[in-house]
Amino acid sequence: MPRHDGTIAIVTGAGHGIGRCIAGQLAAEGAAVAVLEVDEPSGHETVSQIIEADGRAVFVKADITDAAQVETAFSAAEAALGPANLLVNNAAFTDAGDLKGMKLESWHREIEVNLNGTYHCIRAIIPRMRAKGGGAIVNIASVNGMRYFGNPSYSAAKAGIINLTMSVASEFGRDGIRCNAVCPGSVRTENVTWTIRQQKDPDIFQKLGRWYPLGRVAEPMDIARAVCFLGSDEAGYISGVALPVDGGMLAGMNVMIDEFILEA
Numbered sequence: 217m218p219r220h221d222g223t224i225a226i227v228t229g230a231g232h233g234i235g236r237c238i239a240g241q242l243a244a245e246g247a248a249v250a251v252l253e254v255d256e257p258s259g260h261e262t263v264s265q266i267i268e269a270d271g272r273a274v275f276v277k278a279d280i281t282d283a284a285q286v287e288t289a290f291s292a293a294e295a296a297l298g299p300a301n302l303l304v305n306n307a308a309f310t311d312a313g314d315l316k317g318m319k320l321e322s323w324h325r326e327i328e329v330n331l332n333g334t335y336h337c338i339r340a341i342i343p344r345m346r347a348k349g350g351g352a353i354v355n356i357a358s359v360n361g362m363r364y365f366g367n368p369s370y371s372a373a374k375a376g377i378i379n380l381t382m383s384v385a386s387e388f389g390r391d392g393i394r395c396n397a398v399c400p401g402s403v404r405t406e407n408v409t410w411t412i413r414q415q416k417d418p419d420i421f422q423k424l425g426r427w428y429p430l431g432r433v434a435e436p437m438d439i440a441r442a443v444c445f446l447g448s449d450e451a452g453y454i455s456g457v458a459l460p461v462d463g464g465m466l467a468g469m470n471v472m473i474d475e476f477i478l479e480a
C-alpha cells in the first residue's frame with residue numbers, strides 16, 4: 217500500500233518549485249492534495265499535472281497573509297477532499313538583501329508572508345486536526361533560520377517558524393498532532409531570488425556546490441522526500457524537530473577546511 221494512502225494534505229505555495237514537487241510526490245504516494253496558492257494559474261497547473269499522473273488534487277486560492285482567506289480555503293479543501301490530516305507550510309517570499317539596505321516595508325512583508333502566514337495556516341488547521349484526533353504539520357523553514365546567510369528578515373521569520381514548530385509540538389502532542397520543520401540549504405528552483413542570482417551568474421548553483429559536503433545544491437525532490445517522510449506514520453514518534461536537508465552543509469565549514477588543507 218502506498219505510504220500516503222489515506223492522507224489528505226494541504227500544501228501551501230504549491231504552484232511553483234519545492235511546493236509543486238511536494239504536492240506531486242505526496243500525490244504519487246497516495247495522498248489527496250489541496251494545492252493552496254495565491255497565484256491561480258500556477259496552482260491550477262500543479263493540479264493538472266497531478267491529475268494527469270492519476271493523482272487526486274484540487275486547487276484552493278488564498279493569500280496566506282489574510283487569516284480569513286486561509287479559513288475559507290481550508291473549508292473549501294475539506295469540502296472537496298475531507299478533513300486534512302497533513303499540512304505542509306511551504307509558501308514563502310523573499311526579495312533578499314542585507315540589514316544595511318533594508319527597507320522597512322521589506323522587513324514587514326517578509327515577516328508577514330513567511331512567519332505570520334505560516335501561523336495563520338497553523339491556527340486554521342489545529343482545531344480541525346484536534347476534532348479528528350490528530351495529524352501532522354511540516355513547516356518548510358531554512359538553514360537561514362539556524363545560521364546567518366544573508367536575507368535578515370527572511371532569516372528572522374524562518375527562525376520564528378522553527379520556534380513555532382516547537383510550540384505546536386509541545387502544546388498539541390497530546391491531541392495526536394506532530395509538528396516538524398524541514399530546513400533546506402540551497403535548492404535549485406526558479407524563485408525570484410535565484411532567478412536574479414542566476415542572471416548575474418549562470419553557474420551559481422554549480423559554484424555553490426563546493427560549500428556542500430555532498431558536492432551539490434539540493435533538487436526540489438530532496439526536500440519533498442524529507443517532507444513525505446516527516447508527514448507519514450513512519451515518523452510517528454518524531455515531533456518538534458528542525459531537520460536540516462542541506463547535504464551536510466551546517467555540519468562544517470567545508471570551504472574553510474579546504475583552505476586549511478592548502479595552508480598545510
Ligand SMILES: NC(=O)c1ccc[n+]([C@@H]2O[C@H](COP(=O)([O-])OP(=O)(O)OC[C@H]3O[C@@H](n4cnc5c(N)ncnc54)[C@H](O)[C@@H]3O)[C@@H](O)[C@H]2O)c1
Nearest residue numbers: 229231232233234254279280306307308400402403405407
Ligand atoms: N529555493 C531555495 O533555495 C530554498 C532554500 C531554503 C528554503 N526554501 C523554502 O522552500 C519553500 C519553497 O521555496 P521555493 O524556492 O520553491 O519558492 P517559490 O517562490 O518558487 O515558491 C513559493 C510559492 O509560494 C507562493 N506564495 C508566495 N506568497 C504567498 C502567499 N502570500 N500566499 C499563498 N502563496 C504564496 C508563490 O506563489 C509560490 O508558488 C519556501 O518556504 C522557501 O523559503 C527554499
